[in-house]
Amino acid sequence: MTTKSRRRQPAAASAFAPDAIEVHPRHLQIGGDWVASFAVTGYPREVHPGWLQPLLTYPGRLDVSLHIQPVDPRVAADRLRKQLGKLESGRRHSAAHGRLADPEVDAATEDAYDLSDRLARGEGRLFRCGLYLTVHAASEQELVEEISALRALTASLLMDAKPTTYRSLQGWITALPMGLDQIGMTRTFDTAALSAAFPFTSPDLPPPDPTSASTAAGVLYGWNLGSQGLVHWDRFACENYNSVILGRSGAGKSYLVKLETLRSLYRGVEIAIIDPEDEYARLAAAVGGTYFPLGTEGIHLNPMDLPIHTRPDGRRSAPADAVTRRSLFIHTLLSVLFEQPLTADERAVLDQAVTATYQQAGITDDARTWTRHAPLLSDLRAVLTDLGGDTARELASRLQPFTDGAFRGLFDGPTTMPPEGHLLVFSLRNLPDELKSAGTLLTLDTVWRRVSNPSTRRPRLCVVDEAWLLMHQQAGAEFLWRMAKSARKHWAGLTVATQDVGDVLGTDLGKAVIANAATQILLRQAPQAIDDIVHTFALSEGERQFLLSADTGQGLLSTGTQRVALQAIASDGEHELITTDPAELASLPKPNDETGEFAEIDSGHDLVLDD
Incomplete structure (x- = not known):
C-alpha cells in the first residue's frame, strides 16, 4: 500500500516542510529522505547511568524520542499490588503442580517487591515511558542497511525494537519534537531508571557513584564532541577537588573558568578568584560578589x-x-x-x-x-x-x-576590609608587574585563612588564573603546592589555569600540582608545548592532533586514564557575562557613570544546544 500526500506550502514554510510524503507499510519517503521508525518494547532488567548513550553515538542519522508521562502514586500502588498478586499466584500455582520455577517470573517478582517497597517509602515514583527510534537514509537500499545496523545495536543493548508496521507516518510524527505520542507503546519506569536514561553522564567518564543511578550533582561543561551528548562532571565527587586548566592564549581558559564559576554558584559553592587581568568584574557585579581591586588607592593587605x-x-x-x-x-x-x-x-x-x-x-x-x-x-x-x-x-x-x-x-x-561574600574577586590589574607575584601570594593567603576556618565549613573553590605568576618562583610554587595538597581536608578545591605550560611542567612542584588535580582540562596547545603535554599526560597521537587543531572552547577533560573531548557551551545570558571578545564587549552595557554599577543583564535565556 502506498499513499501520496501533496499540498502547496506557503513560501515561508517551504524550507521546513517536504514537498511530498509517500507512506509505505514500514517506511516513509519524505522528499529525498527515506525514513523508518521503531518502537522499543523490550528493555534490560538493570540499567546504568547513560545507558541510552550508545543510541546517541550512532554513526548515522538517528532520532531518539523519549515520551514520559507520570503515573499517579495511588494508581501506581494499586496496579503494582495487582501485578504482585498475579506473579505470586502464578508462582504458587506452578509449585502446587510440581513444575519447575520460571527464572524470569522469579526475577520479575523480586523486582516488583523491591519497587513496591521503594514506592511505599517515597523513594521514587512511576512513569509511563515510550522510547521510539527513527532512522534516516538517502536511498531505499541504504535504509535497509541502516535498519539492520540499528536493530543489531538495540539487540546488543538488550532492547527489542519493533517496526511501526502500517503506522510509519505516526511513528515519524512521534519522533518529531512536538510531544505527540501517536504509537502509545509504553513501559513503566521508576525514577532511578528514568533518570539514568538522560544523557547527563558521559560513557567516557566514570560516574561519581557507580552504585547510584541518580542524576549527577555536578556542573554542565558542554557537549561531547564524539557523541553530541552532554558532559556533566562533579569535582566534589572525586578523591580531591582540584582542577588544572592548560591552554594557549585565546583557547578559552578564562571563558571555561567563568562558566564553571557561574554554574558552581548555583550549587551554593563559595568561590574566590585571583584575577590578573580584571576579567571577572562584570561577573562579580552581576551576581552580587565582592570586588577587591588591589593596587588602587586605599586598598591594602597587611x-x-x-x-x-x-x-x-x-x-x-x-x-x-x-x-x-x-x-x-x-x-x-x-x-x-x-x-x-x-x-x-x-x-x-x-x-x-x-x-x-x-x-x-x-x-x-x-x-x-x-x-x-x-x-x-x-x-x-x-x-x-x-x-x-x-x-x-x-x-x-x-x-x-x-x-x-x-x-x-x-x-x-x-x-582595608575583611573580604566577605559568596564570590570574591581579587583583581591584580592595577598592581605593578613587580608586585603581581606577591599580590597573588597575599590573596592566596587571605583565601586560605577563610578556607581553613573550622567554624564555616562549606564547599569552596579557589581559582588562580594565570598561575605562572607564582609558578616561576620557588617560594610561590611551594605555597601553591601545599595548598593543592591540603585543600581537600577543608572541603575546598583549587583551580589552576595558565597559558605558560612550560612554567608548570618545567618544575617538579608544577608537576606535583598537576598530579594533585583529579580533574584536568587541556585546551588548544601551541606546537612548542605539545610535546611536554603529550609526555606528561600520556596522550595518543589522535589526542595530540586534536589539541593542536581544536577550536576555541574545545578540549579534553581528563580524570586519570579516562578522557572526553568536549565543547564548552553557554546560554546567551551567561555568554554576555563571561565573554572577553573586545568586539562583543564594546556592544554590551557600560557601567553607570555615577554609581559605578553595571546595568542589569538579561540572563533568563534558555540553554539551547545547536549544531
Missing part, C-alpha cells in the same frame, strides 16, 4: 595579620601556633618580593626581627594577645634597621621600596 577566626557564637580564635605560622609566611613573602630565596643567615635574622616586631605590638605566644592590632611591614623594616649588622641592614635596604618607596601602596596600612 601580610602580618594573624589568622583570627570568628566563630558562630561571636568569639574569636586562632591556631595554637598562629605567630609561628605567620613568621614562616613572612619568609615566603620576602622570598617572592626579592625574587630569590633567602640565605640561612637572612632567615635567622628575619625570624628574630619578626618576633621582635610582634612583641613591640604587644603580641606574644599568649593567645589572649592575638586580637591586638597587627604590626605593618614598615614596622618590620624599622626593627631590622635597629638590630644592626650587615645582614639586617641588607634586608632593611631591600625592604625599603615596599615600605617607603614606589611599591608601598599595597602594604602601607592595615588590611
